[in-house]
Amino acid sequence: MITIDDLEVRAGVRTLLHMDGQTLRVQPGDRIGLVGRNGAGKTTTMRIIAGEGEPYGGEVTSTSEIGYLPQDPREGNMDQTAKNRVLSARGLDDLMARMSLEQERMADESDPKRQEKAVRRFGRYEEEFSARGGYEAESEAARICASLGLEDRILEQKMGTLSGGQRRRVELARILFAASEGGGKSATTLLLDEPTNHLDADSINWLRDFLAKHEGGLIIISHDVELLEDVVNKVWFLDAVRGEVDAYNLGWKKYLEQRATDEARRRRERANAEKKAATLRTQAAKLGAKATKAAAAKQMLRRADSMIDNLEEETVADRTARIAFPKPAACGKTPLFAKGLTKMYGSLEVFAGVDLAIDKGSRVVVLGFNGAGKTTLLKLLAGVERTDGEGGIVSGHGLRIGYFAQEHDTLDMDATVWDNIRHLAPDAGEQDLRGLLGAFMFSGPQLDQPTGTLSGGERTRLALAGLVSSAANVLLLDEPTNNLDPISREQVLDALRTYEGAVVLVTHDPGAVRALEPERVIVLPDGTEDLWNDEYMEIVELA
The missing domain is CATH 1.10.287 (Helix Hairpins)
Incomplete structure (x- = not known):
């Protein structure tokens, strides 16, 4: 159980939440939807509940195991295989490594005494391995991974070779594997921040069933309304205007x-x-x-x-960001041309020989299964990473690229909001930048707030604000609607509809594809180029 007393949450000098005299509890069987607009403090509050951050005031106490999935999961050991990362949730990875070492000693050792010691050590490790579920647990981990779209070939790869989306699914699999210990009767409290990011439709359906059957506590932050409707039986609403939390012992619809x-x-x-x-x-x-x-x-x-x-405060209508993409600078007929793009991670080939011509005002969607290299392709086009081999990028007349990174790589997490926007738009005047940030709902003390303390939705808005003043004529957009509340997402979709420049889009969001009205599609890892047709929409949802 988790108990939250008199919690006060701040971001810089800004108070996000003050629970004066209020106590909230998470008990086994509670499935709580933590909701509120972007910037209301959901992610910051979740981090504090998970023990990853300190409250400004109040206290959080826990008497149960916690499985916490942040929006930006901890990377861990990049040389560890994905399989071992999942198994490490129950300490099985270490035991398997020790068993493997003793097996080698048993086979290679010529001294009978040393060989006998290796046999005894192997026996002890195997006994402990069996006590923790052993090979059955290994099979269970494999089933969870497969249900989240992690194939066997991915599980054998090192974490450092995986895409951001794959690493996040590995971390989710690890947490769910730990929570399923004990035949599904685990008392683990799950704290999940946007768990459906990077999941395909089948994986989301499986996750929905898993969470609905979970017997421990659950707090979930999600903009997936269907998931909330099917899973939660209580709602905590963070009111960004009043800085208070309203607790409802009701399912989502009620x-x-x-x-x-x-x-x-x-x-x-x-x-x-x-x-x-x-x-x-x-x-x-x-x-x-x-x-x-x-x-x-x-x-x-x-x-x-x-x-x-003495009146109860009436909820003030939430402010919304005024999101619009830039007026594109003048450019030639084909501002961006890529020839023979290839990417390798060690001996692993992600894709090879991809050709792509981005004409003025063209609209292109990049598709492929998770790990096919969609994010990597955008990084190559943006010049963030170099191609392997002899291929390369040719910049046409007047090319100006605007790059939105899925993992917000264009932002310095240690810098303030103001310093980031100055870096992203160095030629803009101070008043213009203040007006721009105001349009994206950043003002006052927030300008001095470290970017690393922002929520996922706020980071998305800040990164998008940097694009607006860029006059980019080619936008490279990697999952631009992730972590956005429904209103902000619609703002981004409207911006896509009206933008006059070229767009190369990577997304799992069918609504974003419809808003873009693409002309062409690039399917990875083969690099096949085709004219867009609605049959590709199924790949968008499943990729």
């Missing part, structure tokens, strides 16, 4: 209905109270003109003020 009812009631009560208070103030003004009635007038004014002060 929560939405109850919240709408509460807001309607608050509006009625405020309207009635303001009407009565206005009447009292009018009467007080009349009485105040007479010296003998001054005391009565003051009492009426106090009563009017009290009527308003």
Whole structure:
């Protein structure tokens, strides 16, 4: 169980949450949706609940094991295989390595005494391995990995050779493997921040069933409404305006209905109270003109003020970012041309000999299964990584690239919001940049906030703000709708629809593809180029 008392959460000098006198608990069987707009403090609060951050005030105590999936999972040992990373959740990777070493000694050792010692050590390790579930647990880990789209060939690769999406799925598999110990009756509390990022439709369906059956506690941050609807039985709403948390012991649909009812009631009560208070103030003004009635007038004014002060605060409509992509600078007919792009990780070939011509105003979607090299291709086109072999990039007349990185690699996490935007738009004036950041909902103390403390959605907005002032005529967009709330996502889709320059898009979001209205598709790892047709939409959802 997790108990949260009087929690106060801050980001820099900005207060995100203050739970004055409030206690929240996560108990076995609780499946809680932690919701609120981007920037409300969901990710920061989750990190504190997981023990990864310190609260400004209050206390979080836990009496159960915790499985925490952050938006940016810890990388761990990049030389470790994906399989061993998953097995490490129960300490099985270390035991298997020791068993393997003793087997080698048993086979190679010529001294009978030393060989006998190796046999005894192997026996002890194997006994412990069996006690922890042994080979059955190894099979269980493989089933979880397969359900999350991690094939056997991926599990044998080192973590450093995997894409960001693959590494995140490995980390999710590791957490779920730990939580399934004990035949599905684990008391582990799962804290999952956007767990469906990088998952295909089949994997999301499997995860939905897994979470619905999980007997321990669960707190989940997700913009996948269907997932919330099918899984959660309680909702914690972080109100970004009031800096408070409203707890509902309701499933998702009933929560939405109850919240709408509460807001309607608050509006009625405020309207009635303001009407009565206005009447009292009018009467007080009349009485105040007479010296003998001054005391009565003051009492009426106090009563009017009290009527308003004692009301429940009406939720103010959330601000939304005004997202728009830049007016593209003038360029030639083919501003970007790639020839023979190849990428290797050691002896592993990701793709080879990919040719791509990006004409002025063209719209291209890059498709392929997870790990096919979609993110890597965009990095090559952006000049972030170099191609292997003799291929390369040819810049056409007037080329200006705007690159949005899936893992926010274009942002310096140690720098402030202001320093990042100055770096991303060095030629823009200070007032223009302040106005730009304001349009993307960054203002006041937030400008001095370290970027690493921002939520995933806020980092996305900051990276997109950097594109706006770039005058880019070729946008390379890698999952630009990840971590965005529904309103911000629609803003990005509208920006895609109206942008006049060329776009190369990598996405799992069918809505983003529809908004782009692509003309061509590149399918990796083969590098096959084809005219777009709606049959490719199925690959978007499954890739």
